[in-house]
Amino acid sequence: xxxxxxxxxxxxxxFDWLNKQAQIxxxxxxxxxxxxxxxxxxxxEAVSVKxxxxxxxxxxxxxxxxVTAQFDADAFGALIGCVKAGGTVLVLLNTALKPxxxxxxxxxxxxxxxxxxxxxxxQTLPDLIPLQAANPPSPLIPxxxxxxxxxxxxxxxxxxxxxRRPLVLTADxxxxxxxxxxxxxxxxxxxxxxxxxxxxxxxxxxxxxxxxAHQQLAESKLGKTSVRWHDAIIEFMAPDAIxxxxxxxxxxxxxxxxxxxxxxxxxxLINYSRLVFSSTIHGYEGTGRGFVLRFYKTLDRxxxxxxxxxxxxxxxxxxxxxxxQFSFAALLLDAEPVDGQAISAAEENQLIFETLExxxxxxxxxxxxxxxxxxxxxxxxxxxxxxxMLLDHPDMQVSVLRFQGNVVATLWTITESxxxxxxxxxxxxxxxxxxxxxxxxxxxxxxxxxxxxxxxYQRISRIAVHPDCQQRGWxxxxxxxxxxxxxxxxxxxxxxxxxxxxxRFWSKAGFKIVRIGQHRDEVSGSLSVMMLKAIxxxxxxxxxxxxxxxxxxWTFLLERQWQELDAEAVMQISQSFDDETLxxxxxxxxxxxxxxxxPYESSEWALWQWLGDQLSQPCFKQLQLKQQHLLIMLILQxxxxxxxxxxxxxxxxxxxxxxxxxxxxxxxxxxxx
Numbered sequence: 001x002x003x004x005x006x007x008x009x010x011x012x013x014x015f016d017w018l019n020k021q022a023q024i025x026x027x028x029x030x031x032x033x034x035x036x037x038x039x040x041x042x043x044x045e046a047v048s049v050k051x052x053x054x055x056x057x058x059x060x061x062x063x064x065x066x067v068t069a070q071f072d073a074d075a076f077g078a079l080i081g082c083v084k085a086g087g088t089v090l091v092l093l094n095t096a097l098k099p100x101x102x103x104x105x106x107x108x109x110x111x112x113x114x115x116x117x118x119x120x121x122x123q124t125l126p127d128l129i130p131l132q133a134a135n136p137p138s139p140l141i142p143x144x145x146x147x148x149x150x151x152x153x154x155x156x157x158x159x160x161x162x163x164r165r166p167l168v169l170t171a172d173x174x175x176x177x178x179x180x181x182x183x184x185x186x187x188x189x190x191x192x193x194x195x196x197x198x199x200x201x202x203x204x205x206x207x208x209x210x211x212x213a214h215q216q217l218a219e220s221k222l223g224k225t226s227v228r229w230h231d232a233i234i235e236f237m238a239p240d241a242i243x244x245x246x247x248x249x250x251x252x253x254x255x256x257x258x259x260x261x262x263x264x265x266x267x268x269l270i271n272y273s274r275l276v277f278s279s280t281i282h283g284y285e286g287t288g289r290g291f292v293l294r295f296y297k298t299l300d301r302x303x304x305x306x307x308x309x310x311x312x313x314x315x316x317x318x319x320x321x322x323x324x325q326f327s328f329a330a331l332l333l334d335a336e337p338v339d340g341q342a343i344s345a346a347e348e349n350q351l352i353f354e355t356l357e358x359x360x361x362x363x364x365x366x367x368x369x370x371x372x373x374x375x376x377x378x379x380x381x382x383x384x385x386x387x388x389m390l391l392d393h394p395d396m397q398v399s400v401l402r403f404q405g406n407v408v409a410t411l412w413t414i415t416e417s418x419x420x421x422x423x424x425x426x427x428x429x430x431x432x433x434x435x436x437x438x439x440x441x442x443x444x445x446x447x448x449x450x451x452x453x454x455x456x457y458q459r460i461s462r463i464a465v466h467p468d469c470q471q472r473g474w475x476x477x478x479x480x481x482x483x484x485x486x487x488x489x490x491x492x493x494x495x496x497x498x499x500x501x502x503x504r505f506w507s508k509a510g511f512k513i514v515r516i517g518q519h520r521d522e523v524s525g526s527l528s529v530m531m532l533k534a535i536x537x538x539x540x541x542x543x544x545x546x547x548x549x550x551x552x553x554w555t556f557l558l559e560r561q562w563q564e565l566d567a568e569a570v571m572q573i574s575q576s577f578d579d580e581t582l583x584x585x586x587x588x589x590x591x592x593x594x595x596x597x598x599p600y601e602s603s604e605w606a607l608w609q610w611l612g613d614q615l616s617q618p619c620f621k622q623l624q625l626k627q628q629h630l631l632i633m634l635i636l637q638x639x640x641x642x643x644x645x646x647x648x649x650x651x652x653x654x655x656x657x658x659x660x661x662x663x664x665x666x667x668x669x670x671x672x673x
Contacts, residue, residue, distance in 0.1 A: 010118045011119050059083075063090065072385075073102070085318055142183075164303050164305060170309075170310050182212030185213045186216035199254050266302065336373040340468035371398060390412070410463070411478055443546060448584075449545060490536055491539035500569055553605040630660060
């Protein structure tokens with residue numbers, strides 16, 4: 001029996017009228033079958049759009065998506081996949097909304113789908129199709145479809161067949177991919193396997209998998225990150241944790257593999273012989289198309305016996321579902337770069353550099369899809385909200401290289417202007433955090449450059465070259481053209497996950513490393529790197545000072561914060577420093593740590609320099625013995641927070657830092673008395 005179509009209505013009116021319509025619709029179905037999301041908290045029944053992730057993995061018959069101030073494209077893209085066959089999507093748009101380019105395009109795309117019905121407050125609403133979803137309730141123990149059954153058999157074959165023959169499972173949303181992985185894991189436990197290991201970008205990604213495994217295993221215990229059945233277990237571990245501990249397992253399942261760096265996937269292939277890689281192709285969380293292009297080559301090299309299985313038929317809604325087609329078009333989930341054949345004859349001297357206007361992108365859908373499709377292919381975390389940024393961010397700039405009108409490379413940049421002096425000081429002191437302004441904020445907080453807020457920056461957020469045009473120097477060419485066109489900025493900067501290849505790429509373009517992050521990304525396990533290139537004389541002074549500041553602190557922080565940094569990266573960074581030395585004034589950082597909220601890791605080098613001069617001074621001797629031990633153990637000896645907490649009977653990191661601030665304040669205050 002074929003599943004019924006889903007429905008979508010877009011209503012535009014004032015807040016009160018829309019709220020009334022929402023109440024009418026909400027009361028037309030049982031509350032348990034309706035998700036009502038809003039960016040306004042006026043209604044008791046509605047949930048904040050910021051909590052949209054709570055509904056992932058669940059189903060509903062009615063989705064009410066109410067927008068009063070700001071359309072959250074990511075949340076919309078996530079929730080529209082929760083509406084099952086025969087269900088309804090109701091989009092409520094306040095007429096007081098700012099008429100952005102993104103919203104203009106969204107409504108224009110809706111008009112190209114006759115089945116997407118649009119109404120305004122002045123119109124009389126027709127009798128709408130009954131909202132009750134027509135498909136029967138899901139059984140307590142779901143049974144796989146024929147296609148899912150074939151995929152489950154392919155998964156079990158990975159475990160029971162020849163080694164080193166991984167499976168790659170791909171599908172769009174709604175095809176039951178994660179559910180079948182749970183069913184397959186359960187089947188493996190029933191057959192006698194003891195341990196199935198799961199990983200994904202976050203534990204939330206595998207909740208559906210765990211639920212379906214639990215439903216298939218009588219008397220199993222479902223936890224937040226595991227399913228236990230007798231002596232066997234299906235459990236989740238973070239992507240980087242698996243590489244660090246390399247636990248033994250009967251099968252490693254990597255769900256949403258496209259959102260995990262290819263370098264980590266390659267390590268899984270090397271370390272494990274039985275693996276299943278799963279990825280969504282057109283998803284709100286990012287794209288699997290780049291994953292397919294890049295990772296298949298790695299599989300050919302390391303596991304030539306690998307197999308692929310593609311799920312085509314939706315299980316949650318009808319084939320050729322209009323709502324799915326509308327969401328793909330409106331959110332650019334299916335945007336693709338230009339076909340390689342159209343640019344196969346391109347030569348470097350035929351490429352045209354161009355800076356695109358946002359209105360130009362809105363007016364030219366083909367150009368917009370090429371630009372966004374290329375970036376989505378290159379960056380696995382490209383989301384629907386990036387379309388909004390591309391069209392509406394006031395400080396966004398898009399540059400491209402084109403061949404015969406087709407985009408072969410693109411560069412996205414964001415202007416980060418100078419900060420007010422008082423605001424910059426608050427950022428330096430750790431009492432204010434800004435949304436955006438990544439470059440000056442990092443230099444103020446982490447590098448300790450006190451006047452970093454007074455400069456003007458251009459930040460390169462993303463760069464991509466068409467996969468058929470790579471290794472030809474066109475990324476460097478695009479950068480050269482862009483840097484020559486920069487106007488009104490002192491420096492251009494970029495931040496990225498540290499890798500030797502990327503360090504070489506940006507160094508070749510003349511960028512200098514000025515900061516390394518203190519914490520590893522929870523998915524990639526990589527530290528972030530920030531590099532700058534001067535545009536004018538003022539920028540040259542800033543870049544030189546920031547680069548030399550890192551050089552001055554390098555060997556100390558290498559031992560304290562970056563012990564696990566790749567040796568090749570350490571060598572490359574070390575060789576980038578020249579012989580010039582900079583006498584750094586650390587006193588301001590110490591003061592901001594003691595009397596404000598400057599982070600400990602950002603102040604560690606300054607505190608170390610300062611404390612060495614204090615040990616023999618009367619002020620230090622006046623401290624309590626516990627405070628003296630704390631300063632010596634943490635700052636001079638570099639012991640871990642856990643070790644210090646245990647020895648000094650402190651309750652944890654926050655307690656330690658508070659005690660540390662108090663001790664440093666005591667010495668500084670005594671010095672001024």
